[in-house]
Amino acid sequence: MAGGAPVIEVRGVTKAFGEREVLHGVDFDVAEHEAVALIGASGSGKSTLLRCIDLLEEIDDGDIFLDGEVITDPSVSPVAVRRKLGVVFQAYNLFPHMSVLQNVVLGQMRAQGARRREAEEEGRALLARFGLAGREGDRPDELSGGQQQRVAIARAFAGKPRALLLDEVTSALDPELVGEVLEAVRDLKAEGMTMVIATHEMTFAREVADEVAFLHEGRIVEAGPPAQVLEDPRAEETQRFLARLLRAGRA
Amino acid sequence: MTETAATAPGERRLERAAAKRRRHRRNALIAALSSIVVIGGIAALVLTSPGWPTVRETFFSWSEFKNAFPEVLSGFWLDVKVFMVVEAAVLVIALVIALVRVNRSPGLFPVRLLSTVWVDVFRGVPTVLLVYLIGFGVPALELEGLPTDPVVLGGIALTLSYSGYVSEVYRAGINSVHWGQTDAALSVGLTQAQAMRHVILPQAIRRVGPPLLNDFVSLQKDVALISIIGPQEAFRVAQIYQGENFNYTPIIAAAMLYLVITIPLARIVDRMGGAGGVR
Ligand SMILES: Nc1ncnc2c1ncn2[C@@H]1O[C@H](COP(=O)(O)OP(=O)(O)OP(=O)(O)O)[C@@H](O)[C@H]1O
Numbered sequence: 001m002a003g004g005a006p007v008i009e010v011r012g013v014t015k016a017f018g019e020r021e022v023l024h025g026v027d028f029d030v031a032e033h034e035a036v037a038l039i040g041a042s043g044s045g046k047s048t049l050l051r052c053i054d055l056l057e058e059i060d061d062g063d064i065f066l067d068g069e070v071i072t073d074p075s076v077s078p079v080a081v082r083r084k085l086g087v088v089f090q091a092y093n094l095f096p097h098m099s100v101l102q103n104v105v106l107g108q109m110r111a112q113g114a115r116r117r118e119a120e121e122e123g124r125a126l127l128a129r130f131g132l133a134g135r136e137g138d139r140p141d142e143l144s145g146g147q148q149q150r151v152a153i154a155r156a157f158a159g160k161p162r163a164l165l166l167d168e169v170t171s172a173l174d175p176e177l178v179g180e181v182l183e184a185v186r187d188l189k190a191e192g193m194t195m196v197i198a199t200h201e202m203t204f205a206r207e208v209a210d211e212v213a214f215l216h217e218g219r220i221v222e223a224g225p226p227a228q229v230l231e232d233p234r235a236e237e238t239q240r241f242l243a244r245l246l247r248a249g250r251a
Numbered sequence: 252m253t254e255t256a257a258t259a260p261g262e263r264r265l266e267r268a269a270a271k272r273r274r275h276r277r278n279a280l281i282a283a284l285s286s287i288v289v290i291g292g293i294a295a296l297v298l299t300s301p302g303w304p305t306v307r308e309t310f311f312s313w314s315e316f317k318n319a320f321p322e323v324l325s326g327f328w329l330d331v332k333v334f335m336v337v338e339a340a341v342l343v344i345a346l347v348i349a350l351v352r353v354n355r356s357p358g359l360f361p362v363r364l365l366s367t368v369w370v371d372v373f374r375g376v377p378t379v380l381l382v383y384l385i386g387f388g389v390p391a392l393e394l395e396g397l398p399t400d401p402v403v404l405g406g407i408a409l410t411l412s413y414s415g416y417v418s419e420v421y422r423a424g425i426n427s428v429h430w431g432q433t434d435a436a437l438s439v440g441l442t443q444a445q446a447m448r449h450v451i452l453p454q455a456i457r458r459v460g461p462p463l464l465n466d467f468v469s470l471q472k473d474v475a476l477i478s479i480i481g482p483q484e485a486f487r488v489a490q491i492y493q494g495e496n497f498n499y500t501p502i503i504a505a506a507m508l509y510l511v512i513t514i515p516l517a518r519i520v521d522r523m524g525g526a527g528g529v530r
C-alpha cells in the first residue's frame with residue numbers, strides 16, 4: 001500500500017509560542033500516494049504541525065523537506081512552497097465575500113496565473129466532483145457546514161498540490177454532515193493524493209490511512225500501520241489515549 | 252382530524268393577521284398623538300415666548316432670506332467642491348496610511364513611524380487650529396511653489412486632519428478580519444500583498460462603510476471651518492451678510508443647505524448599519 005519516495009519529511013521540528021514549546025523534535029514522513037492520519041489529544045500540536053509544514057508558522061529548530069528539498073530554509077520562498085501544498089482548515093476559512101466558484105479559482109488565477117476561462121472551467125468540474133454542481137454562484141454562508149467544507153477541499157485541491165494537509169475537517173460539523181466530507185476525502189485517497197489527515201475519527205483513520213502517527217505533547221510517540229497503532233498500541237501514552245476515546249465512545 | 256387540521260390553521264392565521272393589524276394601527280396612533288403633543292408643546296413655547304417677534308424678524312425673515320439666498324448658495328457650492336476633493340484625497344491617503352501601519356516588514360519601519368506620528372498629531376490637534384496654522388503659517392514661509400490660495404490651504408488642513416481619523420477606521424476594519432482569512436489566502440498561494448488586496452481589504456472595507464460615512468458627514472460640516480482663513484464659502488458669506496444687515500436669516504439659510512446634504516447621508520448611514528432609519 002505504502003507508496004514511493006517521501007513527499008514530506010519532517011525532521012526534528014521544534015516550535016515554541018513565546019516561552020511555551022508546543023512541538024519538541026517531531027519526526028515524521030509521508031510517502032507519495034500515502035495518507036497519514038495524525039491523531040492526538042486536543043492541544044497536542046496537530047494543527048501547529050500542519051501549519052509548520054505549510055510555512056504558516058516559522059519553526060525554531062529542525063527541517064522540513066518537500067520532494068527531497070528543504071523548505072524551511074530562509075532562502076526558500078514560502079509562497080512557492082505553499083503553491084505546492086493544499087490545506088483544508090478546521091473552520092473551513094472560506095472567503096465570505098466571494099462566491100463558491102471564486103473561492104475555488106482565486107489561487108489558480110492570482111497565484112498560478114491561470115486564465116479565468118480555464119480556471120473557472122476546472123473549478124466547476126471540481127465542484128461537481130464534490131457534489132456541489134449548481135452552487136457555484138452561492139456565497140459560502142448559504143451552504144451547510146458539510147458543503148462549505150467540501151468547497152474548502154475543492155479549493156485546496158484546485159492548485160493540484162503535491163500533498164494535501166487536512167486539519168480535523170469534520171470536527172466543526174454536525175454528525176449527520178460528517179459522512180459527506182469523509183466521502184470526499186476517500187475520493188481523493190482513491191486517486192492517489194498524498195495526504196496528512198489530522199483527525200479525531202478513529203474509524204475513518206483505520207479505513208483510509210496507510211499509516212497512523214500519534215502525537216502526544218508535541219512528540220510523535222508511535223507511528224505505524226493503523227491495525228498496529230490503533231488495535232495493538234505499544235506506547236503507554238497511545239494506550240491511554242485510545243482507552244479514553246473508547247470510554248468517550250469515539251473509537 | 253384531517254378536516255379540523257385543514258381548517259383550523261386558516262382561521263388562526265386570519266385571527267392573528269387581524270390582531271397584528273389592530274396592533275399596528277394602535278401603535279401608529281400613539282406615535283402620531285405623542286408627536287403632536289411634544290412638537291406642538293415646543294412650538295407653543297417658542298411662539299408665545301416674549302422674544303419671539305424679534306427672533307422671527309432677525310432669524311426667520313423671508314425677505315432677508317430671498318435677498319441672501321443666491322449668494323449663500325454659491326458660497327455653499329464652494330463648500331461642496333472642497334468637500335468632494337478633500338473626501339477623495341482622504342479616502343486614498345488614509346488607506347495608504349492604514350496599509351503602512353498594518354504592514355510589519357522591517358524595511359517600512361521609517362514610513363510606519365511617520366504614519367503613526369501623522370495620525371497622532373493630525374488627529375490630536377483640533378481641526379480648527381490646523382486650518383488656522385496651515386492657512387496662515389504656510390504662506391508666511393514665503394517659499395516658492397507652496398500654495399497660497401486659502402481654499403487650497405484649508406483643504407490641505409482638512410485632508411491632514413481627516414486622513415488621520417479615517418486611517419484609523421480602515422485599520423480597525425483590517426484588524427477585525429479574522430486571521431484565518433490570511434492563512435487561507437496564503438495557503439492557496441497568494442503573496443501577503445495579494446492576500447491583503449483580494450481577501451482582507453474587500454472584507455474590511457465592507458465592514459467600515461457606516462463609520463466611514465459618519466466621518467463624511469462630519470467632514471461635510473467641518474468644511475465651514477475654512478471660513479476662518481478667508482474663503483467665501485456659505486458660512487462666511489452668511490456672516491458678512493449678517494454683519495451688514497444685522498440679520499441672522501442668511502445663517503439659517505446656510506444651516507438649511509448643510510442639512511440638505513447631511514440628512515440624506517445620515518439616512519444612508521442608518522441603512523448601511525441596519526439601524527432602520529427613523530423609528
Ligand atoms: N498562535 C498561537 N499562540 C500561542 N499558542 C498557540 C498558538 N497556536 C497554538 N498554540 C498552542 O499550542 C498548543 C497546540 O495547539 P494546536 O492547535 O496545534 O493543537 P491541536 O492538536 O490541533 O488541538 P485541537 O485538537 O484542539 O485542534 C496548544 O496548547 C495551543 O494553545
Ligand SMILES: [Mg+2]
Pocket residue numbers: 046047048090167168
Ligand atoms: Mg487543531
